[in-house]
Amino acid sequence: MTLQPGVAWIIGGGSGIGAAVANKLAERGWTVAISGRRVEKLEAVAKAHAGIVPYPLDVTDSAAVSDTVNKIAADHGRIDLFIFGAAAWQPMEVGNYDFEQFATVVDTNYLGVIRVANPLIAQMTRQGGGHFAVIASVAGYFGLPRSAAYSSTKAGLINLLETMRSELAPKKVIVRMIAPGFVKSELTAKNDFPMPFLMETDDAAGRIVNGLLGSDRFEIAFPRRMVWLMKTVRWLPYPVFFWLTGKMLPKDN
Numbered sequence: 001m002t003l004q005p006g007v008a009w010i011i012g013g014g015s016g017i018g019a020a021v022a023n024k025l026a027e028r029g030w031t032v033a034i035s036g037r038r039v040e041k042l043e044a045v046a047k048a049h050a051g052i053v054p055y056p057l058d059v060t061d062s063a064a065v066s067d068t069v070n071k072i073a074a075d076h077g078r079i080d081l082f083i084f085g086a087a088a089w090q091p092m093e094v095g096n097y098d099f100e101q102f103a104t105v106v107d108t109n110y111l112g113v114i115r116v117a118n119p120l121i122a123q124m125t126r127q128g129g130g131h132f133a134v135i136a137s138v139a140g141y142f143g144l145p146r147s148a149a150y151s152s153t154k155a156g157l158i159n160l161l162e163t164m165r166s167e168l169a170p171k172k173v174i175v176r177m178i179a180p181g182f183v184k185s186e187l188t189a190k191n192d193f194p195m196p197f198l199m200e201t202d203d204a205a206g207r208i209v210n211g212l213l214g215s216d217r218f219e220i221a222f223p224r225r226m227v228w229l230m231k232t233v234r235w236l237p238y239p240v241f242f243w244l245t246g247k248m249l250p251k252d253n
């Protein structure tokens with residue numbers, strides 16, 4: 001199955017992977033609504049293509065999320081493809097589970113998707129279906145040391161999307177889960193640790209667009225070596241798993 005050009009909405013479309021995906025979809029004839037908090041970032045991306053339209057939004061604001069769904073649907077008639085790519089990420093001190101830091105990450109990465117879900121599913125159901133995609137991460141495949149908040153929100157998202165995929169299939173809302181490895185962006189620029197198989201933003205965006213438009217499959221995960229590595233760690237017996245994840249801690253810990 002190939003998804004024909006229509007109307008896409010990308011939250012996190014003002015930078016990094018989201019911006020690169022917006023460009024690629026616009027090049028293929030899609031109208032692309034992009035959201036994020038920084039208006040200047042959205043406008044800079046929209047300058048590249050007449051088909052990219054900014055809709056500034058903070059995903060931690062429930063009323064604004066509903067309003068934006070309604071506004072995009074009113075302006076463009078429908079929303080065929082949704083991509084959630086907003087994320088908060090801060091490297092965390094080992095062994096410190098700071099409530100405020102967790103609250104920000106959960107509110108953006110996980111509850112952001114929940115705020116979009118009902119209004120957007122209602123819109124997609126009215127229009128006869130649509131694709132609901134979320135950028136999770138290979139960091140959600142197991143509990144990664146040094147990223148307790150981020151990794152656990154991505155794990156929660158993968159679990160949530162599995163449930164949504166089966167529950168929403170009868171409504172023709174096709175739920176998709178995207179799991180990239182390390183990709184160059186503002187987000188990874190904060191990292192001070194080795195990032196194996198680090199990918200260019202444009203390469204990652206190309207794989208996401210090809211995966212979304214070229215099939216209906218649930219999981220779009222890449223690069224393959226990183227995916228296999230992470231999935232193998234997940235399936236190790238716990239004594240070996242904890243020996244290995246212990247090795248991922250900083251040396252001075």
Ligand SMILES: NC(=O)c1ccc[n+]([C@@H]2O[C@H](COP(=O)([O-])OP(=O)(O)OC[C@H]3O[C@@H](n4cnc5c(N)ncnc54)[C@H](OP(=O)(O)O)[C@@H]3O)[C@@H](O)[C@H]2O)c1
Nearest residue numbers: 012015016017036037038058059086087137182183185187
């Ligand atoms: N880079 C990687 O290695 C990697 C790997 C796996 C998964 N991912 C995922 O890929 C997605 C895109 O990340 P990226 O790497 O491209 O980094 P990025 O450029 O930092 O993108 C994150 C986007 O989220 C938006 N955002 C953050 N908080 C928001 C909020 N409260 N409301 C609305 N938008 C918000 C940011 O825009 P504003 O600040 O303007 O709001 C920004 O455009 C994220 O879900 C990330 O977790 C990235």
